């Protein structure tokens with residue numbers, strides 16, 4: 001008999017305890033990390049699709065503000081992005097996982113998250129993202145952030161670690177340093193947890209998304 005976990009529905013059921021544990025830690029700490037949340041074959045499919053988008057020139061230089069693409073002094077981010085539109089089976093499967101997480105987060109944290117937007121990110125060699133909060137300037141509608149990684153066999157020597165702090169005014173040592181290992185998922189409260197991506201020594205591929213509340 002073939003493995004039932006090959007079907008999306010069965011996989012979602014199998015992963016439920018791991019997702020619940022992840023959300024529990026998010027509630028306790030403001031951020032949380034877990035491995036093997038995105039199944040390996042889904043990571044491969046998403047990575048292959050991203051390679052296709054890169055090869056076809058479909059990514060755009062990532063900004064953080066209006067003029068970011070042209071800013072060089074005090075540059076805060078070096079990466080390219082593509083917004084996900086759910087147009088492939090792999091993207092749909094990731095969105096199903098995000099939806100399962102949304103429901104679990106709402107049940108545990110009463111946040112009233114109502115939708116999810118996400119982009120794929122390609123950092124070149126030397127790419128990075130300086131310390132920031134994910135809240136958009138002036139807007140309060142990004143509440144919980146999701147990050148996952150697409151590169152196989154990432155090691156410490158490859159750089160590109162994600163570092164997180166416990167609160168916006170925490171200037172001490174990071175509370176966590178996370179290597180971008182394939183299948184790993186990080187969650188954090190978007191307005192509370194500053195984070196940065198250290199320079200990557202090889203091309204680094206990630207998916208970052210945000211659950212939002214209804215922006216009044």
Ligand SMILES: O=C(O)CCC(=O)C(=O)O
Nearest residue numbers: 129134147162197206208
């Ligand atoms: O690439 C990462 O590890 C994090 C990306 C990030 O912080 C963002 O896109 O806001």
Ligand SMILES: [Fe+2]
Nearest residue numbers: 132133134195
């Ligand atoms: Fe971020």
